[in-house]
Amino acid sequence: MTPLVKIERFYGQKSQPLRNVPVYTPSIIAVTSGVKALLWQGETLVFDPNHWLLASSTQALTFVNEPYQSKFQSIQLSFLSPPSEWVLKLHAKSEISDSTFLSSPSLKVNDSLNFAFLQLIAMSEQSLSSAVQQCYLDAFYLQLNEQGALSRLFEGDFLSxxxxxxxxxxxxxxxxxxxxxxxxxxxxxxxxxxxxxxxxxxxxxxxxxxxxxxxxxxxxxxxxxxxxxxxxxxxxxxxxxxxxxxxxxxxxxxxxxxxxxxxxxxxxx
Missing domain, CATH: 1.10.10.60 (Homeodomain-like)
Incomplete structure (x- = not known):
């Protein structure tokens, strides 16, 4: 089966300063231990287990991963399939405007988002058809849309x-x-x-x-x-x-x- 998401885990025992890290697929980076300090438009944004980093495929990230008690850990969930057309139509009609969120790639995590995120990780470990995977993805995209965050991952309808x-x-x-x-x-x-x-x-x-x-x-x-x-x-x-x-x-x-x-x-x- 062709996977529609890619899961990567990153670790560190000491401070990791990295610049110009390219993002090629829309991704969510969830820090599970320590913090990620991101340089964003001249400011420093801090990402911890309560805040996700949403990165579109047009970005290059400059950041420092700082461990907590000699341990930094994060999960990067990359989306290899965009929202289905019906999800995009709902997004276009949504009364929730993304414009107030566009200045920041940070999204505060709630229980619903975390539940849906864990479901995608579990999905990636199963041998599921593309159609079934897309159903899981669309459910997650709808959850993001309810938070006014979907357009921060997908800035256009087509792959560059x-x-x-x-x-x-x-x-x-x-x-x-x-x-x-x-x-x-x-x-x-x-x-x-x-x-x-x-x-x-x-x-x-x-x-x-x-x-x-x-x-x-x-x-x-x-x-x-x-x-x-x-x-x-x-x-x-x-x-x-x-x-x-x-x-x-x-x-x-x-x-x-x-x-x-x-x-x-x-x-x-």
Whole structure:
């Protein structure tokens, strides 16, 4: 069955400062231990277990994860399927206006939202058809709509090319992706492909690098969570599609403002 949500868990034992972390799919980040301090329009917003971070697919996040009693933990729930058309129609007719909420990505959690959130996590652990998964998702989207928060996740009705390309590359970040085979996959000429990405403020090379950097964080987090033996920087580089350890390390530091060694130290003793 094709999953319609993606669940990722992030941990930290020391302060984790990260900048320009790209978001490629609408996501909710729920902190379960510690706090996430997000830089937002010149201000610092604090997210704790009582406040979710709602991130649309157009954002890049700069934040510091601060542990509580040597433990930071968060769950990122990414939505791979938008609301059904009937949900969008209800949203359009809703008397609740989202305009008063657009200045902040923070949503105060109540019991109903938390219940629906946990249902989606449980759903992700089952082998359910896409139709059944969509029913669960639409119920959650309706709950968000009642809180006036749905449009903070979904700013448009269609996937941008940036989103489509990132999802395609994310399926196998280590593959030998080229702009030619990617254009072929999307049945677009290279000129049209580049022009569309340029209008969205990005490029193929930038998206590929960002996808691979996110892959690196995911691998390090997964290995740490399993208490497995950490990979060497070269092994990690190869698993993320780089043949040069130095280029990989430099790109990681440029992207996130923290070196690989520094990040590794934040998630393990």
């Amino acid at each position: 090319l940036r989103e489509k390309v990132s999802r395609y590359l994310s399926a196998d970040p280590a593959a030998n992706h080229t702009i030619d085979n990617t254009c072929s996959h999307f049945a677009m000429s290279q000129a049209t492909f580049m022009r569309h990405l340029s209008k969205e403020g990005t490029s193929f090379r930038v998206i590929l690098a960002e996808v691979r950097m996110l892959c690196a964080i995911g691998i390090m987090q997964s290995i740490s969570a399993r208490n497995a033996v950490p990979l060497s920087q070269l092994e990690l580089a190869i698993r993320c599609g780089y043949q040069s350890e130095s280029r990989f390390s430099q790109r990681f530091k440029t992207q996130f403002g923290i070196s690989l060694k520094q990040y590794m130290k934040t998630i393990s003793d």
